[in-house]
Amino acid sequence: MKSRAPLLTVLLAGAFGLCVGPFYWLAMAATQDDRDVFSWPPKLLPGGHLLDNLQGLQDSIGLTRVLLNSVIVAGLQTVGAVVVSVLAGYAFAKFDFRGRNLFFVLLLSTLVIPDTVMLIPIFQMMMDLGLIDSYQSVILPGLVTPFGIFLMRQALRSMPDELLDAARVDGAGELRVLWRIVIPVNRPVIAALALFVFLGGWNQFVWPLIALRSPEMQTLPVATATLQGLSTTNYAQVLLAGALAAIPVMALFLVLQRQFISGLLAGATKE
């Protein structure tokens, strides 16, 4: 195929290499024996120690349990945040009610307040409730996502009112309208939102680091970080843990990338 911008193509391929190259190296390093991670020149072909490293991770951080924790936390947070965002987004987009603008502005204003401001009171709250070291302590604060509510409001606003009114005239209650019309019509945006929230929940670090104290409750990122702090760090295993944290979201992204990018763009360009 003939390209009329060969130089640009080469430059972009270079950018691609810089972005993807470290991953390739990561994936290869994760299959090496620990000593070979630091060999010079670096090993750029698969080694034979993937299973050993997996076993090592299972012994040191309880890999299966930690993975399960991550799936539970990110999964429940995603479901909850999507429900909250769709409900609120629908209300802000399609209903007139007293206090609508005030609520919306208040919700959005928290976007500019650093999360760190909230860390200590939420920690104390969770302590008082006896929820430290529980899934709830990590999931609950993530359920209200101003960005998600904003995204859903933007998307639902462009739905024609006639469609909703037609269903209402036919006698459908509001929950039915929401379930049968609003959600199916907006499935792509909702999928994009779900991906965003899942990505955030899967990768979150500071709060789980604080809230999850015992090793068997930790999520993958937290366990990975503690692993690295050990004096006898096995780097092949740490890198494998890093790869394991990255691979699921990448796979998910590859499957759903069209929706993901359109969702990203919806948030970025509308208004």
Next chain:
Amino acid sequence: MSLAPSERLGATGDAAADGPAARRVPKRRHSGTSPAGPARPSGRRRLLTRGSIPYVLIMPAVLGFAVFKAYPIAASFWLSLTTGNGDSQHFAGLDNYRRLLADPLFWTALRNTALILVVQVPLMLGLALLVALGLNHSKVWLRPLWRLGVFIPSLTGLVATGVMFSVILNRDAGLLNWVLSLFGIDPVDWLGSSFWARIGVVLVLTWHYTGYNAVMYLAGLQGIPKELYEAAMVDGAGPVRRFLSITLPQLRPILLLTVVLSTIGTLQLFDEPYVLTGGGPDNATLTVTMYLYDNGFKYFDFGYASALAYALALIVSVLGVLQVRLMGERR
């Protein structure tokens, strides 16, 4: 006898069927005994009238907002005025803020954060714009592949990125120094010296977030009407002129968004230095949020940590407002 306004919607059909009895004993109407009465839907409609539905819909969001945003923001301010250890807090006025202004480590952390901010954000956003312009060029071969590739780093979690680069930046056997050695460049002590550790953090941040911003810019570029460029070409404007007079002004809203978001993100920097350097060497990569974390969750000095959080919030909002003023209003 007055009906509550919320009962009106579902009431009419049943009332007609029940006749005078209903008027005497209003409660019977909802007992579910009326033959024609779709009792359940009418009951649900009573709960969800046009007036109350939106409040029911936003209820979870408002509850979550009150508990996990509004309350912590207020409580944090109160905490910043107290001192003590963990449970026994007592009022201390502005002591924490006074201590903060005189704390050399706070200023070190702030200076580190500011330094990373002024180097990293322009570098990253400049690169992102270049990548986006390239990706927007219709004659580039394999465009979707390059777009996918540059976006992939932004999917990686901060910790995965951190552990990956802590090995890639290793002085004796890291991948980066090996690549540099191919060009005859001596090994760099990326994480071991103050200067290079900061550069290392900048490199990692740039690797991580450039693609994300590039995709945002690409969206903006694709939203610019083609007619603008055609008209400019008819008028004889060259590529540089077209970029300055059309592309940049049209991109301004997205540029502003990325500048503000990147600034907020960088000012709150925690994860990368925590994993890469732990704030070292010699506090060269200690950030304000790391210092806050240490005070709050290592020394359990909640009052001082809250004062740090508020100082940071103040800096973030001032910078945010300043940026919106500078970039948003100029025509």
